[in-house]
Amino acid sequence: MDYLIRDSEIIVNNIVDFDPKHILECGQVFRFAQEENIFKIYTKNLFCVLIKDKSCVIIKTAKEDIDYFVNYFDLNNNYSSIKNDLLKIKDISSAITFGQGIRILNQDPLETVISFIISANNNIPRIKKIIERLCKALGAEKENYFAFPTLEALASVDVQFFRDIGAGYRADYLVKTIKMLKDGFDLESIYNMPSIEARKKLTTLYGVGEKVADCILLFGYHKNDVFPVDVWTERVFNYYYPDQTNISRSRKSQKLTELFNNYSGYAQQYLFYYFREIFNNIVEDEKWTNQKLSFLPTLLA
DNA sequence: AACCAGGGAAGAT
DNA sequence: ATCTTCCATGGT
8 A cells, every 4th residue: 555544644655656746737637726845735625735745745634534535636546557557558658757646636526527617728827717716706615715616506606607707708608517417417427337428428518528528537537548638638649640630639539549448548647747848848948859859840730 | 611709828029 | 018829619
């Protein structure tokens, strides 16, 4: 076991497979704050603090929420073994080394659905602000933060509310989807569905297309056999398959899923995180050689 | 089929 | 400093 529980703390010893920075920056979660080596994470109506030490990470939370966070951080999943299996499929060792501390969180389905509708065609700083305002306006007030709103609270407001918190044209999608959820769309039933069927059901929600559905399946339901393709992972695909850059995103996602099977979600996270970072830093970073830069034309195609 | 609909970050001029 | 581009979905 890579962790132990002591009172109201979880101590994670294997920090090769657990890095708060990697976990929080790989695009799966929006409610967190970082200061030095302290990370605050808000999820559903719960809260925890991560303290990064030399050789361990300490997760502090309320004693009664320990079990929730063991599951939330996916602590009973062996990421060393996942990485090992991934490398047998394709040599993505640089991506795995770069984002070695990534874990796929087990997030609340309702929060994931609402958050990723907001995420569509949007940037992370703005997504975070919209969700913050949403929680502040409709979430239960806790000691130092606001919980994510319940479905009932979400259903109590109108389109103008979502416009006012900055959701833009996604306001309509949110109102319509929340009404569907209120009218009996069963988020729990998704857990037991095969991914293909689950995706079909999720895309009937307003504002949920294929990419958003895949994010919900991966981050809200831990379905590992989906590969969300956004602008960054499309560049990953174009890099590996320079002769197929013109096929649709949907086909690209399908091809990547065929390649990685049940490891698709993990592969997506390592590859997304690595390619986004290297591309963002590539121009100003002088240590990148011409040889390493040579893949850029296909990467950007 | 091509375009638009918030808006803020980030790059370009 | 100000302009332009980016972003995923659904409707026209």
